[in-house]
Amino acid sequence: GQQVMQIPQYQHVQEGEDFTTYCNSSTTLSNIQWYKQRPGGHPVFLIQLVKSGEVKKQKRLTFQFGEAKKNSSLHITATQTTDVGTYFCARAGSYQLTFGKGTKLSVIP
């Protein structure tokens, strides 16, 4: 499947700082999904973005889909220790998902 590149691979932040992870594709995406996996847990669906330039918010989380539909970002404002985990983007096609390698977020209290 066509890959999605996710950066950074790791991010350590002080509690209260902001965090952003980026997802990039060389080809146009029909949509992009984001999942969160807590340590020792399983991936949990956060959101799906479909429209060019779309911005969606979930409390302190802001998700964006690029105008060209080739990139997406997840921004967390004022991180908390509950935000710890790995965040994955995934491109959807033919009801299959191709996942990025994830960004592992550590929050220092």
Place this chain on the structure above:
Amino acid sequence: DADVTQTPRNRITKTGKRIMLECSQTKGHDRMYWYRQDPGLGLRLIYYSFDVKDINKGEISDGYSVSRQAQAKFSLSLESAIPNQTALYFCATAAEYSNEQYFGPGTRLTVT
């Protein structure tokens, strides 16, 4: 989600052994998936099924086989386990015409 269960949760087996991982769901979803997760590599699709009579290979199907015994059950088999199949395995489900996937708790498999 408790709606998707996997057994066993942990398994240690020896090289060459046959092993089956099982997934059951009560969500009533038609679509079921098997992934493996390795550190730093994300989730990679092994096999998927859109209904009981449908089986499709994913990105990394070599060395694996699956069986969709019923709408609610999807099993993954390793016919002859090898050490590089040591990984965390996840089952997932999705409703028809939906891309949102619901994951089981995972099976941690170690092949020695």
